[in-house]
Amino acid sequence: MASLRHLSIITVAAATLLATSCATENGAKNSAPPTAAAPSSGSPVAGGTLRLVGSGDVDHLDPTSIYYVVTIGIMRGYSRQLFALQGVAAGADTTKGYEVLPDIATELPTEANGGLSADKLTYTIKLRDGVQWDTQPPRQVTASDFVRGFKRICNPVAGSGAPGYYTSTIKGMAEYCDAYIKAFEKAKPTAKALADFQNGHDIAGVQAKDDKTVVFTLTQPAGDFLNILSLNFASAAPQEYDQYVPDDATFRQHVISNGPYKITSYVATKSIKLEKNPAWKQESDPIRHQYVNAIEVKMGVAEPDAVQQQLEAGSADLSWDLPVPTAQIPRLKSNDPNFTIYPGAVTNPYVVFNLQSKNAGGAMGKLKVRQAIEYAINKTAIAKIYGGADVATALHTVIPPGNIGYQEYNPYPTPNDQGDPAKCKQMLSEAGYPDGLTLIGAFRNAGNHPANFQSYSADLKKCGITVKGLPLRQGDYYTYLQTPSHAKNSEWDLSAPGWIPDWYGNNGRAVMQPLFQTNCNAGTSNYGCYSNPKVDDLIKQALAETDQAKAAALWHQADQTVLGDAVMVPLNNQNTPLYKNKRVQNALYLPSYQIYDVTNLWLNPNTP
Structure with missing residues (x-):
């Protein structure tokens, strides 16, 4: 979710972890948890307002384009998909959180129930009764709403951050998306023009058989297709969305819910409020509940310490988008x-590089400059910013441990992962920059991100690279990176986002495809517009490979090729520390999003 999907996991050994790709604030490491809160006991308590406090805004409110995990957290309250994941209690087997479950779909499609064809190319999915839009009057969610949702995935204004999941699996999706992008290369993307294109063009592999049946036809078998259908990009869209430009300011004031909560107030950079959706029915939703009366998000608190104080004092319940303060972790853990x-x-x-930048004589387009930076950065220092070994360890590969395709290797070794300024200087000189150069580093102005920027900037300064900071608001950050015009206009040269694979289990495509497959369109998670036909071909081969061991080898080759091109610097693999106010009960952890499920917790006491 930039990802944004960007990226903000798991009590099993690394060998059994198989990886969700979203943009993230917080992170993770594949080891047993140092601490584990006891699961809640007792009967649910209804009522009260769940209070979240933090720094920045959402990346999007349109389910088609959301890719920031904290936004996904509240979106879970107002947007449902055909399939979904469930949260798990602390101390429980978190692999249960990888399991795809029916949501709006009545059941998992199999050959036995007629939902999956023998050749595994056709999925016939029945919709659950009683799932309704919060319209006046309430209206049943139909198969046509899902068709409309899929047609919005590659809209040229605020499209999905991972369109490749769909263009590489669904028959006719790539052709539809190519035509959509081409149609608006020069034409103005007004709401009417976008709706006219969508309503005048079909996707061969996404069809509404009737109001209660949607049929997907694939180009080749895809064992992870249900995971792809569980992502928010695959949400249904009501007909009213044709009236708005995707995710613009007007859209954000007219979001329509089919979940247990609905957005009743949104003030950009200030607050969001969700209240109970009267059109939602518990009997139609096997995943969520409606325990709390309302969910409030207050923005503008930029310091983790200030958020932590409110959580412990009882004036807030959960952090919105900031991590537990690093200095507080030893006390809290004990x-x-x-x-x-x-x-x-x-x-x-x-660290991602903007390969489109023309700054410093096009330095980011030069392999040896990027390789110099690979050697320069002190990964151990970055880990300490997050809390040291309890929370973060140095990472050397594109695909992190616990994900299909991971094999440990280190193409840019430095002593104790602390950087090698001399090697960096040598490579800069070989690249034609003996006197150094100046670059622009975009960073989030909240949480640990200013410290991250200061740390890697200091490392680069040691070998002659000056990095000028470009601070961005937390909620704007991923939207900024996902807008290719900023890259093409040389507004930034390097930045330090985060990534959570979009699902765990059979997830080979959930790292390489969104981050490194050729895609320089609006909404991309390939922020620097990297394009290598060899990587694209390896991705294609891996997706077609039915033997998991052979597929893993292909993903590893893609990993090696990407790092050979030095288009990113892997820094850390992280654990996720979370804190909740003591009145928050039944806090179920969603491994794929590194957050608690707001649709399943309750408050005791439930006042205020």
Whole structure:
């Protein structure tokens, strides 16, 4: 989710972890959790307002384009998919959180129930009764709404951050998306023009058989297709969305819910409020509940310490988008039952290069300059910013441990992962920059991100690279990176986002495809517009390979090729420390998003 999907896991050994790709604030490491809060007991308590506090805004509110995990957290309350994941209690087997379950779909499609064809190319999915849009009057969610949702995935204004999941699997999707992008290369993307294109063009492999049946036809078997259908990009879209430009300011004031909550107030950079959706029915939703009366997000608190103080004092319940303060982790770990460290398998943070930039004589387009930076950065220092070994360890590969295709190797070794300024200087000189150069580094102005920027900037300064900071608001950050015009206009040269694979299990495509497959369109998660036909071909081969061991080898080859091109610097693999106020009960952890499920917790006491 930039990802954004960007990226903000798991109590099993690394050998059994198989990896969700989203943009993230917080991170993970594949080891047993140092602490684990006890699961809640007792009967649910209804009522109260769940209060989240933090720094920045959402990346998007349109389910088609959301890719920031904290936004996904509240979107879970107002947007449902055909299939979904469930949260798990602290201390429980988190692999249960990888399991795809029916949501709006009535059941998992199999050959036995007629939902999956013998050649595994056709999925026939029946929709659940009683799932309704919060319209006046409430209206049943139909198969045509899902068709409309899929047609919005590659819209040229605010499209999905991972369109490749769909163009590489669904028959006719690539052709539809190519035509959509081409149609608006010069034409203005007004709401009417976008709707006219969508309503006048079909996707061969996405069809509404009737109001209650949607049929997907694939180009080749895809064992992870249900995972792809569980992502928010695959959400249904009501007909009213044709009236708006995707995710623009007007759209954000007219979001329509089919979940247990609906957005009743959104003030950009200030607040969001969700209240109970009267059109939602518990009997139609096997995943979510409606325990709390409302969910409020207050923005503008940029310091993790300030958020932590509110959580412990009882004036807030959960952090919105900021991590547990690093200095507080030893104290909380030793004696606070409301603190948990969840292990994971993520790439957070990593440095990405803008290959489109013309700054410093097009330095970012030169391999030896990028390789010099690979050697320069002190990964151990970055890990300390997040809390040291309990929370983060140095990462050397594109695919993190616990994900299909991971094999440990280190193409840019430095002593104790602390950087090698001399090697960096040598390579800069070989690249034609003996006197150094100046670059622009974009970073989030909240949480640990200013410290990250200061750390890697200091490392680069040691070998002659001056990095000028470009601070961005937390909620704007991934949207900025996902807008290719900023890259093409040389507004930034390097940045340090994070990435959580979009699902765990059979997830080979959930790292390489969104981050490194050729895609320089709006909404991309390939922020620097990297393009290598060899990588594209390896991705294609891996996706077609039915033997998992052979597929893993192909993903590893793609990993080696990407790092050979030095288009990113993997920094850390992180655990996720989370803290909740003591009144938050039944806090179920969503491994794929590194957050608690707001649609399943309750408050005791439930006032205020």
